[in-house]
Amino acid sequence: MINVAFGFNDAYAKFCGVTVASILANHKILSPVDKLNFFFLGNISKENKEKMFELKKIQDCQMSFINMDDNLFKDLPMGTWDYSTCYRLLIPEVLPAGEKKVIYLDCDIILNRDIKEFWDINIDGYYLSALYGKLSPYDDNEMYFNAGVMLLNLQTLRDFNYKDKWRDFAKHNVNPDRFMFPDQDILNGIIKDKILPLDSKFNMLMSHFSDFKGQIEDIVVIHLGGFKPWQPTCKHPLKEMYFIYAAMVPWKIKRESYLVYSLKFFKKHPLFFLQAKYWKILKNLFFHKNN
Ligand SMILES: [Mn+2]
Known part of the structure; x- marks a missing residue:
């Protein structure tokens, strides 16, 4: 089985559905071990779960929902982030103990090829494989x-x-000035070695597209x-490919107009221009360094 995990809330269920549809549509099952096994971390409504199950029409697969406890994160300076972004921190402890590896x-992702190409990367002796380099939003050399x-x-x-290490870090070492991406900053805070750098073709962020030498x-x-x-502000050169998969899900994925987008932004960040932290977030978003 190929294990794939997500962490999200009801507001993001439809977007997770698009990612799952893109995985199923591009995956070939050549032997029983190739069957996909999804773990959905989050407290998801019955309606959204049923819609997710409908995606099995694209290809048969396993789907398990795991409820999460938000109390674990309540002392963290989350800013405007939802706790669900931190669910990824719990993957090693909430997945069945027999599972050795998970994607x-x-x-906010689509697969453009078979996920097996990613799954087959050998990570023996490493903690994880990820896009790794001078990508820090805090220090260009870090x-x-x-x-x-x-x-x-x-x-x-x-x-x-890991289970105790991330809790200890979250309790004693979180620096609110270096906490723009709660989950990512905790992971980077505790895992400093045994990281296998991933080729950018496995995490094609807009920031890495111009340096990519291969074919789309x-x-x-x-x-x-x-x-x-x-x-409407998304400038990723491959964004139209997203809507191929958005058309496959039982939810409606609407393109936001500039008006709707601006209203949502000001609702979420009513005093954003007064806080230095938000300028940093904006700067980061414009340079597309992370997430
Ligand atoms: Mn992202």
Whole structure:
């Protein structure tokens, strides 16, 4: 089985559905071990679960929903982030103990090729594989990885006592000035070595597109981070491919107009221009460095 995990809330269920549809549509089952096994971390409504199950029409697969406890994150300076972004931190402890490896994906992603190409990467001896380099939003010379696309070695993470390490970090070492991406900053705070750098074709953020030397058909994972494909401000050169898969799901994926987008933004950030932190977030979004 190929394990794939997501963490989200009801507002993002439809976007997760698009990612799942893109995985199913591009995957070939050549033997029983190739069957897809999805783990959905989040407290999801019955209606959204039923819609997710409808995607099995594209290809048969396993789907499990795992309820999460938001109390674990209530002391973190979350800013405007939803707790669900932190669910990825719990993957090694909430997945069945027998699972050795899992792919984690954000819900702003589509697969452009068979996910097996990503799954087959050998991560023996590593904690995880991710896009890794001088990607830090805090310091241009600091090594940092993007936590939106990861291949996790569950065995080495459990042996590392990861479960206690991230809780300890979240309790004692969180620096609110270096906490623009809660989940990603905690992961980068505790995992400093045994990271296998991923080729950008497995996490094609807009920031990496101009340096990519291959063909578009070679790209495996397209990450529509920063501005999302349904937002009018998204400038990712591959964003139209998103709507091929958006048409396959039982939810309506609407493109937001500039007006709707602006109203939502000001509702979420009513005093955003008064807070230095938001300028940093905006700067980061415009340069598409992360997420
Ligand atoms: Mn993302």
